[in-house]
Amino acid sequence: MNILHVEHLTKKYFLSKHFAIKNVTFSLAQGSMCGFLGPNGAGKSTTINVIAGLTKKNEGKIYFDNTEIKEGDFDYKRSIGFVLERPTYFEKLTVKEYLEFAGSMYDIDKTETAQRTTELIEFFDLTEKQNEWIEKYSAGMKKKVSLAAALIHRPKVLILDEPLEGIDPISAKRIKDNLQLMKQNGTSILISSHILDTIEKLCDDIIIINKGTIVFETKTKNIRNKIKNELTNETYQSLEEIFIDVVSENTDKTKKTFSWL
Amino acid sequence: MLIQSQLKILLRYRQILVMPITIITIIILAKILSLPNFEIHTIVPVVFFFFVVTGDIFSCVFDFPSKEFVKYLVFPIKYQRVLLVKNITVLIATTLYIIVLIGMSVILFQLPYSTFLYAFTYYLTLIFLFVSFGNMLSAFAPKMSSSHVTISRMIIVAIVLSFFSIPYIAIKFSTKSIWLCYPYIFFTIVLWRSVSIPLASKQFSKNIFIISDSMYEYSSR
Ligand SMILES: Nc1ncnc2c1ncn2[C@@H]1O[C@H](COP(=O)(O)OP(=O)(O)O)[C@@H](O)[C@H]1O
Numbered sequence: 088m089n090i091l092h093v094e095h096l097t098k099k100y101f102l103s104k105h106f107a108i109k110n111v112t113f114s115l116a117q118g119s120m121c122g123f124l125g126p127n128g129a130g131k132s133t134t135i136n137v138i139a140g141l142t143k144k145n146e147g148k149i150y151f152d153n154t155e156i157k158e159g160d161f162d163y164k165r166s167i168g169f170v171l172e173r174p175t176y177f178e179k180l181t182v183k184e185y186l187e188f189a190g191s192m193y194d195i196d197k198t199e200t201a202q203r204t205t206e207l208i209e210f211f212d213l214t215e216k217q218n219e220w221i222e223k224y225s226a227g228m229k230k231k232v233s234l235a236a237a238l239i240h241r242p243k244v245l246i247l248d249e250p251l252e253g254i255d256p257i258s259a260k261r262i263k264d265n266l267q268l269m270k271q272n273g274t275s276i277l278i279s280s281h282i283l284d285t286i287e288k289l290c291d292d293i294i295i296i297n298k299g300t301i302v303f304e305t306k307t308k309n310i311r312n313k314i315k316n317e318l319t320n321e322t323y324q325s326l327e328e329i330f331i332d333v334v335s336e337n338t339d340k341t342k343k344t345f346s347w348l
Numbered sequence: 349m350l351i352q353s354q355l356k357i358l359l360r361y362r363q364i365l366v367m368p369i370t371i372i373t374i375i376i377l378a379k380i381l382s383l384p385n386f387e388i389h390t391i392v393p394v395v396f397f398f399f400v401v402t403g404d405i406f407s408c409v410f411d412f413p414s415k416e417f418v419k420y421l422v423f424p425i426k427y428q429r430v431l432l433v434k435n436i437t438v439l440i441a442t443t444l445y446i447i448v449l450i451g452m453s454v455i456l457f458q459l460p461y462s463t464f465l466y467a468f469t470y471y472l473t474l475i476f477l478f479v480s481f482g483n484m485l486s487a488f489a490p491k492m493s494s495s496h497v498t499i500s501r502m503i504i505v506a507i508v509l510s511f512f513s514i515p516y517i518a519i520k521f522s523t524k525s526i527w528l529c530y531p532y533i534f535f536t537i538v539l540w541r542s543v544s545i546p547l548a549s550k551q552f553s554k555n556i557f558i559i560s561d562s563m564y565e566y567s568s569r
């Protein structure tokens with residue numbers, strides 16, 4: 088069963104000549120983790136922002152839990168935790184205040200919110216700075232704040248746009264372990280990232296998008312069986328190999344060196 | 349909770365507090381000195397003040413909600429409700445500022461130029477002009493950390509305040525020499541620009557201020 092399904096999503100930004108995404112169709116299976124990959128500017132964030140209702144789509148349909156999401160709908164967000172590419176926290180609040188605010192937005196009661204806030208702050212190693220405005224945090228710490236707010240309401244679905252960008256290895260490991268744990272507990276996760284080996288390790292499904300259209304879709308377990316060369320029956324050795332292969336197919340020419348070097 | 353947090357955020361924008369506090373101070377001073385009269389020179393500070401205040405209104409009252417309010421939308425909240433909160437905030441803030449501006453102008457236009465208060469107001473407007481320059485600077489020189497901007501502003505304020513005493517003395521001795529203020533304004537602006545531009549370069553400021561290194565971590569964000 089699919090918890091999230093998008094169909095023919097198309098978006099062309101105002102005054103832009105090209106489609107940011109075109110005819111994007113994919114599903115996120117209940118309890119699975121799906122890696123959403125693509126080079127910079129491929130349309131990952133646009134797709135995610137459309138799902139989050141922060142960007143208006145031109146065409147297409149979004150289904151959440153088999154119900155179509157119409158423009159202006161917001162109730163479905165109760166079941167989703169978003170980490171978006173553009174920061175969504177308030178810079179002038181402290182992490183504690185922001186998490187308490189987030190808790191109240193999800194109608195969690197005060198004592199429960201306080202309890203979860205303390206745990207989240209501890210988990211993300213933000214205790215030392217918990218009374219400082221988010222404005223003063225480093226990029227990685229800010230990402231952590233976004234992540235913490237996305238987890239506070241025990242969402243059924245997590246939609247994460249490059250959640251591990253700028254996060255230190257120790258926290259990243261902890262986050263990855265927890266994503267896995269959450270998945271085991273039934274949370275469905277859509278994650279965009281450039282860290283291919285992490286995606287390969289964590290995800291059940293892989294979607295690669297390039298220039299606004301989905302160019303590749305597979306189950307992670309099939310990656311190494313996928314035939315690369317039909318003549319020799321050679322197979323792909325890694326997600327990275329596939330990624331470079333499918334993405335550069337659609338790029339005019341992949342320059343491998345610079346003329347002056 | 350929504351309006352509560354929105355107001356909390358809004359009030360934490362420094363500029364929004366600096367203005368009313370200054371204006372209240374001026375009003376109190378005006379009351380204490382109980383000053384009458386209008387002079388052509390007083391238009392200058394009013395105009396300055398108006399631009400500076402308008403700039404600040406724009407940066408924190410209008411710009412703020414439009415930039416910030418979209419952040420509410422990751423939460424399960426009705427778009428119209430966010431819009432309403434945004435508009436209410438803008439409305440309250442703008443009304444307050446308009447009232448303050450009108451009050452300010454009324455008081456200013458009643459002041460004789462040859463008073464302490466006049467010079468004070470005059471230079472205060474200049475200070476705010478520089479604060480705005482500081483804002484511009486932080487916008488155009490993203491490499492500069494916020495603490496850097498604050499430091500450079502403080503320096504400017506110090507410079508401006510030291511210039512303050514000269515026209516005050518001039519005013520004290522002759523009403524005509526009020527015109528001396530204009531070269532001072534010019535000079536101060538030139539000085540500010542020549543200080544602020546090298547300030548924006550990291551290396552220069554690193555040599556000048558041996559303040560916490562941590563600000564460089566933030567400056568590269
Ligand atoms: N606000 C915007 N206005 C106009 N074009 C945009 C905007 N945001 C993104 N784009 C364009 O849409 C395309 C997809 O961008 P994005 O979804 O951010 O890519 P990704 O997240 O995969 O790096 C890019 O060509 C980008 O230039």
Ligand SMILES: [Mg+2]
Nearest residue numbers: 131132133172
């Ligand atoms: Mg992106």
